[in-house]
Amino acid sequence: MPRYKLIGYLSGPLLFFILLLLPLEWPNPIIQKVLAIGAWMIVWWITEVVSLSVTALIPLTIFPLLGVMDFATAAKNYASPIVFLFFGGFVLALAIEKVNLHKRIALNIIRLTGTSPNRIILGFMISTAALSMWISNTASTVVMLPIAISVIRLLIQDADGFTKNDRNFALSLMLGIAFSANIGGTATLIGTPPNTVLVGFMAKEYDIELSFVNWMLMALPFMWFMLFLNYLVLVKWLFPNRLENFESSKEVIQLEIDKLGSIHKAERMVLAVFALVAGLWIFRAPINSLFQENLFSDAGISMLGALLLFSLPVNMKEGTFILHWDDTQKLPWGILILFGGGLALASGMAQAGIIDLIGDAISVYKDNPFFISSLSIFVVLFLTELMSNVALVNIFIPVLAGIAIGLNIPILYLAIPATLASSCAFMLPMATPPNAIVFASGHVKVYQMAKAGIVLNLIAVVLLIILAKTLVPALF
Numbered sequence: 001m002p003r004y005k006l007i008g009y010l011s012g013p014l015l016f017f018i019l020l021l022l023p024l025e026w027p028n029p030i031i032q033k034v035l036a037i038g039a040w041m042i043v044w045w046i047t048e049v050v051s052l053s054v055t056a057l058i059p060l061t062i063f064p065l066l067g068v069m070d071f072a073t074a075a076k077n078y079a080s081p082i083v084f085l086f087f088g089g090f091v092l093a094l095a096i097e098k099v100n101l102h103k104r105i106a107l108n109i110i111r112l113t114g115t116s117p118n119r120i121i122l123g124f125m126i127s128t129a130a131l132s133m134w135i136s137n138t139a140s141t142v143v144m145l146p147i148a149i150s151v152i153r154l155l156i157q158d159a160d161g162f163t164k165n166d167r168n169f170a171l172s173l174m175l176g177i178a179f180s181a182n183i184g185g186t187a188t189l190i191g192t193p194p195n196t197v198l199v200g201f202m203a204k205e206y207d208i209e210l211s212f213v214n215w216m217l218m219a220l221p222f223m224w225f226m227l228f229l230n231y232l233v234l235v236k237w238l239f240p241n242r243l244e245n246f247e248s249s250k251e252v253i254q255l256e257i258d259k260l261g262s263i264h265k266a267e268r269m270v271l272a273v274f275a276l277v278a279g280l281w282i283f284r285a286p287i288n289s290l291f292q293e294n295l296f297s298d299a300g301i302s303m304l305g306a307l308l309l310f311s312l313p314v315n316m317k318e319g320t321f322i323l324h325w326d327d328t329q330k331l332p333w334g335i336l337i338l339f340g341g342g343l344a345l346a347s348g349m350a351q352a353g354i355i356d357l358i359g360d361a362i363s364v365y366k367d368n369p370f371f372i373s374s375l376s377i378f379v380v381l382f383l384t385e386l387m388s389n390v391a392l393v394n395i396f397i398p399v400l401a402g403i404a405i406g407l408n409i410p411i412l413y414l415a416i417p418a419t420l421a422s423s424c425a426f427m428l429p430m431a432t433p434p435n436a437i438v439f440a441s442g443h444v445k446v447y448q449m450a451k452a453g454i455v456l457n458l459i460a461v462v463l464l465i466i467l468a469k470t471l472v473p474a475l476f
Contacts, residue, residue: 001049008047016040020066030352033066038345038386045430048446052429052439053334056341059348068348077347078340081299086339086433088302089142090331092274095309095323099266102146108257117169117243118235124148124173125180129227132184133191135281136298138433141181143274145437148173152443167443169241172234174438175452179230179426181434186423187223189215190285193298194393198419201397206411210476218471222420222463229459238452266314269322273312277305332440342430346387350395369407370469373414376400377464381421381457385431389422396422412476417468424460427453 019036044055064071113123131140152170185192202208280301309323400414425431429439
């Protein structure tokens with residue numbers, strides 16, 4: 001075992017017991033227990049001394065022992081609707097890969113973007129961000145992942161082998177997709193759950209209507225600036241690949257496309273299911289409003305897609321379907337547990353009242369609204385690395401609303417930048433589903449994601465502070 005892993009293996013539980021046994025006084029005794037468990041998990045997650053999914057089981061086993069919550073309550077986090085959204089997305093990606101549709105799409109993307117490695121990365125980032133504006137970042141990532149992996153396999157398995165430059169290309173492509181999915185969702189009110197939480201909260205509690213158009217006028221510039229800086233950080237600074245055009249010329253790419261032949265029945269069926277799922281994701285709110293019933297949820301739509309992929313026959317006589325259950329052996333089941341563990345830790349933090357303490361600490365600086373806005377952006381952005389951004393916004397936005405009322409400033413001046421900050425989680429695999437998905441590809445290490453993530457987090461803080469002083473007051 002490498003030394004850093006041995007240190008992590010020992011220091012995780014040691015830090016847990018030290019924090020647990022320190023004679024500290026808290027408003028709620030659960031706080032110390034949750035902080036101790038969180039510290040243990042963070043150390044093991046960062047050092048990867050055991051599987052990330054194994055670390056994610058700590059809340060399920062330790063929370064009941066310490067009285068943070070009972071087993072049944074903790075286990076609910078591992079069966080959250082978000083986990084089922086995740087599962088359905090994985091199934092959709094699995095179907096795309098099984099029928100070879102990802103290769104067809106990948107080859108056509110290469111043909112359109114050219115054979116420059118950096119242009120290919122930029123093309124994937126723009127496509128993922130644009131898709132994430134309208135459907136969940138999880139869905140956009142799991143659809144793009146097999147396509148990206150196909151591109152990597154096509155373009156880096158050449159005569160010189162898998163070189164450092166090739167690895168940097170694969171790393172930049174994977175991180176670019178995940179980060180673009182996170183960023184893209186900020187641009188529309190329906191792009192990511194925290195945005196919809198803010199809309200619902202403001203309408204219900206303060207009768208404030210958020211305009212879809214005004215939101216896009218405000219958030220689109222942020223999205224494009226963040227996306228462009230993301231690209232520069234990955235391919236020009238941290239992980240430059242220094243590759244010339246790939247050996248596979250346009251003629252070779254076209255030859256590969258020709259080898260695939262015309263699109264076959266299974267591909268058309270998968271495309272139809274994808275179109276149905278994407279359409280329902282995009283028009284879910286209008287459909288629910290039309291029938292005045294909550295007929296569809298993102299997770300329910302995702303599971304409907306999975307059900308169709310397992311039950312639609314390609315050949316009824318032979319009894320073959322698009323997917324069979326044996327195909328799920330290729331699913332990264334551990335990632336589902338990983339995300340459940342993150343939700344469980346978030347639930348423990350919320351129950352302990354840790355977020356309320358942070359809000360109270362921020363409100364001390366009531367004489368300096370700009371400092372409070374900047375600090376809230378910073379705190380939310382880094383907290384979202386450790387807990388669900390939906391849970392964070394649900395808990396933190398009411399705190400910011402109270403602070404804004406106390407300062408006699410519009411609530412949205414604090415709430416909008418903080419909400420956007422909750423979607424800017426770039427450092428850790430468990431921070432967002434897109435991060436976890438690309439981590440599962442095997443092309444990204446935790447320290448590499450953290451290295452790029454800390455830089456992008458700080459860039460996001462600066463951009464959001466500028467946004468809070470300019471477009472937010474101008475449009476809201």
